[in-house]
Amino acid sequence: xxxxxxxxxxxxxxxxxxxxxxxxxxxxxxxGRSVILIERGPFPGSKxxxxxxxxxxxxxxxxxxxxxxxxxxxxxxxxSTMLLSDTGxxxxxxxANAWGAPPYNGATAYRPDFDNWLANHAVEAGARxxxxxxxxxxLRDSTGRIQGVSTDRPDGDLHxxxxxxxxxxxxxxxxxSGLYPHTDASNFTLGVKETLALPKHVIDERFxxxxxxxxxxxxxxxxxxxxxxxxxxxxxDTVALGVVLKLPKLAAQQKRPEQIIAELKRHPAVAPLIxxxxxxxxxxxxxxxxxxxxxxxxxxxxxxxxxDAAALCLAAGIWLxxxxxxxxxxxxxxxxxxxxxxxxxxxxxxxxxxxxxxxxTFVLRDHKxxxxxxxxxxSDRVQHKYPAFVAGVVERVFRVDNPHPKPGVRRxxxxxxxxxxxxxxxxxxxxxxxxxxxx
Amino acid sequence: MSPTARIxxxxxxxxxxxxxxIGTAEFRIHEKAHITVNGDSCRxxxxxxxxxxCPANLFVPTSDGGILFNYENCFxxxxxxxxxxxxxxxxxxxxxGGYGIVFHRT
Ligand SMILES: Cc1cc2nc3c(=O)[nH]c(=O)nc-3n(C[C@H](O)[C@H](O)[C@H](O)COP(=O)(O)OP(=O)(O)OC[C@H]3O[C@@H](n4cnc5c(N)ncnc54)[C@H](O)[C@@H]3O)c2cc1C
Ligand code: SF4
Ligand code: SF4
Numbered sequence: 180x181x182x183x184x185x186x187x188x189x190x191x192x193x194x195x196x197x198x199x200x201x202x203x204x205x206x207x208x209x210x211g212r213s214v215i216l217i218e219r220g221p222f223p224g225s226k227x228x229x230x231x232x233x234x235x236x237x238x239x240x241x242x243x244x245x246x247x248x249x250x251x252x253x254x255x256x257x258x259s260t261m262l263l264s265d266t267g268x269x270x271x272x273x274x275a276n277a278w279g280a281p282p283y284n285g286a287t288a289y290r291p292d293f294d295n296w297l298a299n300h301a302v303e304a305g306a307r308x309x310x311x312x313x314x315x316x317x318l319r320d321s322t323g324r325i326q327g328v329s330t331d332r333p334d335g336d337l338h339x340x341x342x343x344x345x346x347x348x349x350x351x352x353x354x355x356s357g358l359y360p361h362t363d364a365s366n367f368t369l370g371v372k373e374t375l376a377l378p379k380h381v382i383d384e385r386f387x388x389x390x391x392x393x394x395x396x397x398x399x400x401x402x403x404x405x406x407x408x409x410x411x412x413x414x415x416d417t418v419a420l421g422v423v424l425k426l427p428k429l430a431a432q433q434k435r436p437e438q439i440i441a442e443l444k445r446h447p448a449v450a451p452l453i454x455x456x457x458x459x460x461x462x463x464x465x466x467x468x469x470x471x472x473x474x475x476x477x478x479x480x481x482x483x484x485x486x487d488a489a490a491l492c493l494a495a496g497i498w499l500x501x502x503x504x505x506x507x508x509x510x511x512x513x514x515x516x517x518x519x520x521x522x523x524x525x526x527x528x529x530x531x532x533x534x535x536x537x538x539x540t541f542v543l544r545d546h547k548x549x550x551x552x553x554x555x556x557x558s559d560r561v562q563h564k565y566p567a568f569v570a571g572v573v574e575r576v577f578r579v580d581n582p583h584p585k586p587g588v589r590r591x592x593x594x595x596x597x598x599x600x601x602x603x604x605x606x607x608x609x610x611x612x613x614x615x616x617x618x
Numbered sequence: 619m620s621p622t623a624r625i626x627x628x629x630x631x632x633x634x635x636x637x638x639x640i641g642t643a644e645f646r647i648h649e650k651a652h653i654t655v656n657g658d659s660c661r662x663x664x665x666x667x668x669x670x671x672c673p674a675n676l677f678v679p680t681s682d683g684g685i686l687f688n689y690e691n692c693f694x695x696x697x698x699x700x701x702x703x704x705x706x707x708x709x710x711x712x713x714x715g716g717y718g719i720v721f722h723r724t
Contacts, residue, residue, distance in 0.1 A: 221646070221716045226694065228724035289723050311716030331714050349696040351712075364700040371673045374723045417723060430667035430701040435675065441633055461639045462724045463673035463693040465700070 185326055185338050189213040189307070190520045191513070192328055192339040194314045194352055196223035196298045198233075198502045199486025199509035200345030204301035204308075205241050206513030207343075212520055214306040214513075215337060216298065217330065219313040224294030227347075228462040230370065231412030231419040232395050233293060234285045234503045241510060242300055246283050250292035252414035253393025254278060255285040257386075260497050261448065263400035263409075264570035268448035279392050287393050287412050287419070297506075317342065317355055317482075325356070325481030340525045341516045343483045345509055348465050350488035358484060359475035364426040366469040368407055368494070368557075371436040372421025375456035379416045385452050386413050397497055399556075400566030401446055403439045405429050406557045410499065411452065418453055420444065423466060423494075425557055436463070466501070468494045468557070471550045478527045478534055483512040491542060495549045496556035504542055511536035551616040560605060568599035636675055640691050648717035651689040652710075653698070659707035660685040667701035668708075693719050 191207045193200045196218035204216040220226040232255055238245040256279045262269040278284040302308050318327040318336060327338035344352035348367070353359035377385075386394045398409030407424040422439050429436070443449055467473060467490040474491070477484045485491070485508040492501030515533035519525050537543045555561060575591045596606060661683050668677040668685070674693055678686040692713075699710040712718070 219712055219715045221720060225720045226718075228721050291721050291724065313712050313715040362700060367696075367700055369671065369673060369695065369697050372724070414723070419724075426671065426697065426701050430665075430671045433670060435670055436673045437636070437639060437675075458634060458639060458642055460642045460721070460723050462643060462721055463695045463697075465696045 187339050188337045189215040189339045191341045191516050192337055193343045193345055195345040195347055197227055197294055197347060199505035201297040201301045202506045202509035203343045203345055203513035204306040205304045206510045207517045208304035208306045210517030212517045216301055216306045216308045217312050217314055218310045221311050222295055223298035224291035227290040227294055228464040229290055230410045230499055231287045232285045233288055237503055237507045246281060250288055250296050252287040253391050254283055255395045256392045257394045259396040261396055261398045262566050262569055263446055264567040267570040267574055269570055269573050287414050341481055343512050343516060344488050345486050346488050348467050348487040353475050353484045353488050356479055356482055358479055366473040367426050368423040368466045368468045369426055370421055370423045370466055371463045372419055373458050374460040375418045375420055375453055376459045377418060377456045382413050401443045403434050403442050406562045409443050466494055467492050468553055470553045471546045478530050480526045483530060483533050485509045485512040493545055495552035507542050551612055555612055555616055564599045564601050568595055568601055571595040644720045645691050646717045646720055647690050648714050652713040653689045654709050655685055655687040656707050657684045659704045663704055668698045671697050671701045
């Protein structure tokens with residue numbers, strides 16, 4: 180059966196102007212293709228919330244010297260990991276002032292600013308950005324081949340031989356196309372955060388930074404017994420404080436998300452950092468947390484899936500990186516789509532340049548290397564027993580209990596392990612998984 | 619920290635009410651609901667995952683065993699349909715383009 184030829188509105192339609200979508204649009208437009216970039220929010224970034232740090236190294240390829248124009252709050256020069264027991268805290272800090280100078284490493288930024296800035300680069304590259312427009316489904320011809328998308332605008336159908344779904348964690352396009360059958364709640368966490376206002380000099384003093392230097396703190400423990408974690412990031416004159424909570428665990432207990440934040444704010448290690456701060460904005464968003472295990476098929480005839488829509492966010496304890504994975508996968512999708520148009524083959528085979536690139540780069544290599552980590556970090560033992568165990572050991576190592584002599588560390592470890600209810604075999608097994616997982 | 623010190627410190631930021639909290643976010647409300655909840659399904663639901671998990675606190679149990687839902691102050695996060703175990707209880711879409719949550723310093 181032959182189809183009447185469809186009039187195409189563009190070579191490529193990109194759905195969602197988050198970091199994945201904008202990078203897909205930049206890459207495809209630079210390769211000379213016509214691109215429509217559709218965003219449901221009134222402006223790019225208006226629907227997007229995250230913890231707070233972007234690692235834009237991958238932008239070197241698309242936006243050289245990005246640091247000169249990117250809307251940055253602070254450059255991260257200090258990374259901390261905080262292990263919280265009910266009353267104690269173990270902090271591991273790393274500081275590198277070199278990260279505060281070109282070519283930089285990571286920066287705190289507000290997503291409505293950052294995403295808007297990135298989408299502007301897509302427009303400058305020649306893409307047509309259409310905001311305030313929700314894509315409602317895929318258009319197919321009588322053979323089932325994808326022909327574009329329908330939208331909620333009057334006469335809003337848009338036709339193109341390739342659709343790149345960059346529509347984020349709930350990706351209805353990936354679900355509709357059949358690429359992504361699961362919506363198992365245990366693969367997702369809910370992130371809630373408060374943007375807390377404090378004068379700049381107060382933030383500088385409390386966090387030990389100056390000028391536009393910033394701090395990134397990842398927190399393990401402190402989530403009121405709900406598996407998850409917390410974060411604190413410094414912006415110029417606000418602090419972003421939030422928690423990520425494993426959905427089924429959150430739903431199976433009694434404390435609401437804002438109460439869990441309130442308890443974290445009262446923790447003796449956290450309270451002095453944010454005392455007196457006023458809540459400027461409360462926000463929430465879901466994270467695809469399970470990494471490799473939950474990734475959908477990312478290529479079909481006439482369609483590619485990138486960013487959170489493909490579950491490419493890396494959430495592995497000390498790392499919470501999604502924006503860089505979204506930017507990279509979006510860029511590779513845009514390049515592969517442009518190639519497919521050039522060789523006139525938009526079938527999944529013609530588009531396979533996408534997965535080739537993902538396999539060869541950090542996008543899938545990091546996920547493969549760290550495949551066991553998301554589950555380990557969110558496991559009951561790591562979540563509920565290890566913080567108290569580690570804090571207990573360190574407390575006793577540093578406690579001066581004269582006239583008693585110092586106990587041996589081995590004895591402390593044994594006693595605290597038993598007190599925390601951790602079996603020796605489990606500890607060894609988790610240690611082994613952790614070492615291999617992070618290695 | 620002594621208990622009194624702790625109480626003094628707690629009062630350093632009086633916990634805000636939920637109304638004040640949600641009032642810090644901007645919602646451009648469309649007259650048409652983008653999410654609807656089927657009260658009949660909820661009446662038989664004992665687990666009520668949505669009530670504790672919705673970050674916007676939009677699912678309110680009623681005295682007759684149902685659920686009162688208002689779509690207006692919704693973050694469009696997806697938590698409710700992910701945690702609800704009852705097929706058909708929640709029908710979930712995004713609001714019309716340009717409407718709904720608008721973040722600023724997130
Ligand atoms: C609490 C939290 C903390 C995080 N912390 C960090 C961090 O510190 N660093 C980091 O790198 N990552 C972090 N992440 C992860 C990161 O935010 C995501 O991985 C990243 O935003 C994914 O980018 P994306 O472009 O794939 O999707 P998104 O940023 O979600 O963009 C999707 C876009 O598509 C649009 N859209 C969706 N559906 C439609 C439709 N039907 N029609 C039109 N438009 C549509 C949306 O409005 C949105 O603009 C965090 C996430 C959360 C929730
Ligand atoms: S929405 Fe789902 S979880 Fe909530 S009460 Fe109804 S059936 Fe139960
Ligand atoms: S999408 Fe999120 S904020 Fe909206 S009703 Fe569902 S759980 Fe609540």
